[in-house]
Amino acid sequence: MKFKTFIWFVGPSLFLMLLFIAAPLVSVFLDSFRITQPVVQTVETETCSAGFLQQTCTTTINTVPVIDEETGRVVTTTEWVGWLSYERVLEPRRAWDAIRSFDYNGLMQIDFWAALRFTVMFTLVTLPLVIGVGLAIALAVNNAAKSLRGPIIFVSLLPFIITPVIGSLSIYWLFVGDGILTRGLEAWLDRDIAMFAQAWTIELLMLFYRVWHVAPFAFVIFYAGLQTVNQDTLESAIIDGASRWDRLRYVIIPHLMPLIVFIALIHLMDSYRVFDEIVGFRAQAYVISLQWLTFDFLAADDAGNRAFSRASASAMLTMIGIVILLIPLLRRTWRDHKGGSH
C-alpha cells in the first residue's frame, strides 16, 4: 500500500487517539507534578446558627479561600512541586522502614501499598480462573446436543450482560446483614455468619463475582475458536489412540493459544482497574484497589477540595503497573508476530 493511501486510512483514527488518549495522558502526567491550591485568608467570622429554641452565635477564626470579585471564582495558584505528590501517595520512607523491619501490617497501613497488594492478587487469581472456567463452558457447550446449544449459550452469557456495578450490588444485597443467602448459609452451617465483617470473606466474594461476570466473555471467544479446530487432526489423533485429555492438551489448547493470550491481555487490563466491586460491596474499610484510590483522591472532601495532584500521581502509577503486567504477554505476541512473517 502506498504511504499516502495508508495515512488517509489511519489518519482519522490516529487523530482521535491523539485527542482522546494521548492528550489526556499528557495532561494527567503534567498534573501529577504540580499542585493547584486556593489562596486563603484568615478571617474572624461570626456565625449564627439555628438552635432548638434560639439562635446561637459563635465567633471563630476561620480560614477561607479568597474569591475574585470580578469572576466570582476562587483565586488559585499553581506550583510545580516535582515528585511531592508521588511521595505523598507512595510514602517511600515509611514503606521502606516497614519492609526493612518485615512489618507487613505496617506496610499495609499505607493506602497505596494495600491497594497494590489487593489489585495484583485480584488480577493474578482471577486470570487462570476466568480462562479455565471459560474454556470449560466452551468445551461443555461444544459437546452438548445441537438442540441444547442455543439455550445454554444464552444462559451462560447472562452474567456478562449485567452492568458490573449492578451485579456487585446484587451480590452485596444477597449477603449483607441477614441477606437471603447469609440466612441460608446460617441455617445450613448452624452458625452466625457475617460476610462483610472481615477482609477475607469480602475478597472471596469479589473474586467469585469477577469470575462469574467475566467467564462468559472468555467462553464466547473460546467457543468461536473451537469451531475452527481442524477436524482431520482430531480424527487422526483418535485413530492414534489419544485420549480425550491428550486431544485437549496437544491439539485443542495449542490451537487456541493465540486466543488465550488475547483474553489474558484483555483480562489483565480490565481487572487491574478493579473498581465496581469496591463500591458495590462498600468494602473500603477492609479492601481498596488502585482505581478506587484514584477515585477517592478525586472525590471532593467535606471542605469541597479535590486532591487532583495525588489522583494524577496515583493514575500514572496504575498505568505503569498495567504496562509492567502486560510486558510478558506483549513480548510473546511480538515474537509470534515476527515468527509468522517469515
Place this chain on the structure above:
Amino acid sequence: MFAKRLALAGAVSLAATAAYADGHATCSFENETEVTMLSAAFEAWVAVTDAMVACGNFEPELDQEFRTKQPEGFAANPSLYQLGGVSNGTITPLLNAGTIRPLDDLIEAYGENLTPNQLIQIDGQTMAVAMMVNTQHMMYRSDIFADLGLEIPTTWEDVLAAAAAIQEAGVVDYPLGATMASGWNLAQDFNNMFVGFGGTFVNDDNTPNVNSEAGLAALDMMMRMTEYMDPEFLVSDSTYVQQQFQQGRIAMANLWASRAAAMNNAEESQVVGLIATSAAPLAMEGGAPATTLWWDGIVVAANISDAEAENAFRLAMEGINPATVEAAPDAAIWLIPGYEPNDMSAGAIATATANPAPPSYPSTTQMGLMHTALGNELAAFFTGDVSAEEALAAVEASYTVAAQEAGLLE
C-alpha cells in the same frame, strides 16, 4: 382472579395518590418558571419538596449523595440547581466557593413566616434559611427496657451496662446499633464521642489535635460499643440502623432525630409505638451530651439571575411554611411556626437543652478536612489492624497533607 385483585390494588393506590396530592394542593403561589433543587432524601425533605411540587414547574432531586454533587452543581454558570438543601456540614464547600447568595433582601420581601432562629447568618449576612434541627440522640425499645427493668441510660457507661443486660436476656440479635459505616458516618460517630470527652479538633494555627486523651477515650468507648453490635458495623449507615430498629433486631442506638418518624411508619416498621427517645448519653460526668447539633435548611444559588432567585425563594417559602408542618408534623423537629413537639422529639429536645449543651457542628474548612481524614483512617482501628494511637496519628497525617494541599498549612 389474580388479575382482578391486581387491578383492584392498582385502583386503590391510584385513589390514595390522588388523595395524597389533594392534601398538599395548598400552594398559594403559581410557579411559572422551572425550578430545580438538590437535597438529602430523608422524610423532612420529602415533606418540603412535596409541598413545593404542588406549586408546579418544580423538580426536586432527593439524593443521599447530594454532598458530593452539590459543590459542582452550584459552581456551574448558570447553576444546575436554583435551590439546595444543606446542613451545617454541607454548607461549607458552598460558602467557600461563594456559590450561594445572601438572602436578606428576599427575606425582607417574602419571609414574613420566618422566625429569627431560622436565619443562618455569617458575618451578619443570612446565607441559609433553616427549617429543622437534627441531632443524634438515644433511641431505645421501651418494651424491652420495661420488661428487663432497666433504667434509661444517661451515660455511655450506662449504655454498655444496659447492652450487657440485654445481651444476657437474648431478646434481640444485637443490643446496640450505631451509624459506623466507614467514611462520613464513622467519622461523625467519632466526632460525637470526641466532643463528649471535651476534645477540640484543630488548634488555632490549623494543626490537628485529635491524637489526644479525648481522642483515645472516644475510640476506646466506641470499640467497647462494637462488642454489642452487628459485626458488619462498618457498612452500617443511618438507613441500615433505622432498618435494624424497624425489623426488631437492635434494642438501642444513638441515631438521628430525623429517623424517628420512620419507627412509627406501620408500612415498614414492626416496632410501631415501641421506640422511645431520650437525650444523647454523656461521655463523661459533667460533660455535654456526646453529640453535635445540626440544622437543615435551604440555600439559593449565586450563579442565577436575580429574577430566578426571587422566584425560587418564593417557592422555597411555600415548602417551609406552616402548612408543611401541618401535613407532616412528625417528619422532623421543625423550626417552622406551628410545630408542636411530640413524644418522639423528647430526646432531641432534652439533648439540645442540656446544660452544658452539645456544640453545633462547625461549618469550617478545617472541620471538613478533618471529617474526611477521620472517615478514611479510623476504619483500620476497628478492623483491628492498628492501635488507637496509630489510627489517630494516621488521621493527623492525612489531615496535614490535605490541609497543605488546601493551603491551610505550610
